[in-house]
Amino acid sequence: MRAARLHEPSQPMRVDQVDRPRPRPSDVLIKVMSCGVIPNMNAVFSGRYWHHLPPLPAIVGLDAAGIVAEVGAAASKVSVGDRVYVNPLLSCGACHYCRYETPLLCSSAAFQGYFGFFPDSMKLIEAYPYGAFGEYMTAEPHRLVKLPKEVTFDQAARFGYLGTSFSALRFGGVGGGSWVGINGITGTLGVGATLLALALGATRILGFGRNREGLAQVKGLSPARIDTLALGDLPAADWLLDRTDGLGVDVLVDCTGRGGAASTTLDAMGGLKRGGTAINIGALSEPLPLNATRFMNSRLQYRGSNWFTTGEAQRMAEMVAVGAFDLSRLVTRAFPLEGINDALAFVKERPGGFTNVVVNPDR
Numbered sequence: 001m002r003a004a005r006l007h008e009p010s011q012p013m014r015v016d017q018v019d020r021p022r023p024r025p026s027d028v029l030i031k032v033m034s035c036g037v038i039p040n041m042n043a044v045f046s047g048r049y050w051h052h053l054p055p056l057p058a059i060v061g062l063d064a065a066g067i068v069a070e071v072g073a074a075a076s077k078v079s080v081g082d083r084v085y086v087n088p089l090l091s092c093g094a095c096h097y098c099r100y101e102t103p104l105l106c107s108s109a110a111f112q113g114y115f116g117f118f119p120d121s122m123k124l125i126e127a128y129p130y131g132a133f134g135e136y137m138t139a140e141p142h143r144l145v146k147l148p149k150e151v152t153f154d155q156a157a158r159f160g161y162l163g164t165s166f167s168a169l170r171f172g173g174v175g176g177g178s179w180v181g182i183n184g185i186t187g188t189l190g191v192g193a194t195l196l197a198l199a200l201g202a203t204r205i206l207g208f209g210r211n212r213e214g215l216a217q218v219k220g221l222s223p224a225r226i227d228t229l230a231l232g233d234l235p236a237a238d239w240l241l242d243r244t245d246g247l248g249v250d251v252l253v254d255c256t257g258r259g260g261a262a263s264t265t266l267d268a269m270g271g272l273k274r275g276g277t278a279i280n281i282g283a284l285s286e287p288l289p290l291n292a293t294r295f296m297n298s299r300l301q302y303r304g305s306n307w308f309t310t311g312e313a314q315r316m317a318e319m320v321a322v323g324a325f326d327l328s329r330l331v332t333r334a335f336p337l338e339g340i341n342d343a344l345a346f347v348k349e350r351p352g353g354f355t356n357v358v359v360n361p362d363r
């Protein structure tokens with residue numbers, strides 16, 4: 001099969017001919033139809049951060065959607081021809097955290113085709129060395145999200161970032177009538193958080209960012225429920241309080257990325273309602289000096305959330321199927337496998353959260 005492989009960190013990928021994987025009895029083989037290309041990929045493939053890259057050369061690629069092509073003898077509840085999204089989060093099933101039913105905290109956690117969180121992650125990475133920038137990959141059935149016909153493969157290839165936003169909103173208890181603030185609303189995580197907050201019934205969605213054109217586009221999703229602020233026009237906290245009768249938002253989703261300034265986050269947290277929760281999903285790396293007394297007196301929470309469960313992704317798929325979660329505003333920009341380096345260069349230019357950048361390995 002053809003597969004895009006990373007041979008050296010920060011170097012262009014090469015499309016190589018490699019053996020098609022053979023699924024173990026407990027695995028399935030998936031023909032990849034689409035794989036998401038996300039802003040963070042260039043940073044991860046540089047190998048310059050804390051994460052552990054797979055042994056190189058490696059078939060990389062994080063968010064696969066495709067068709068089950070072969071089912072191992074011991075794999076059940078899945079059939080050849082099933083349309084699926086593959087949750088790339090690998091967990092060991094045996095560590096303290098897995099035994100306590102929190103696989104997202106697994107001591108060996110890794111993303112198939114992407115990186116390991118810990119030195120211990122390499123065993124899992126080596127057990128599933130097939131990333132999604134290849135024509136075929138293997139996975140265990142419990143990591144598959146069954147895709148209803150209403151979800152396209154290209155839309156499902158966005159489930160990684162969408163699921164990250166969804167899990168954060170669930171963490172914050174967002175539901176009907178919730179007021180949600182979103183820092184970085186025009187980016188990939190921010191647009192997803194907005195679409196999902198709408199789907200969950202949030203009535204006030206207040207987002208800020210720097211891209212005025214993007215802000216107008218976000219507001220256009222639901223002008224009655226969404227309001228936006230261009231950063232620099234007003235302090236975020238003042239604006240949030242002004243838009244919430246002086247109370248603040250129930251949940252602040254912070255999509256500030258690595259290298260972003262903590263000052264906006266800190267400012268925005270001044271616009272949290274008493275009892276509210278700020279959730280970091282963007283990998284803000286600058287230290288955040290919290291006002292601990294206010295956090296105590298107002299019973300505030302600051303927490304981190306990364307990724308999501310397969311069940312959460314399945315819920316998203318069902319929400320799309322019945323029209324509750326509308327992905328129709330995302331515009332897909334698809335590249336063939338041979339265009340992988342162009343796709344990575346394209347996301348580096350930050351095309352904005354409405355653009356869904358994917359690679360279609362079958363093209």
Ligand SMILES: [Zn+2]
Nearest residue numbers: 092095098106
């Ligand atoms: Zn584990």
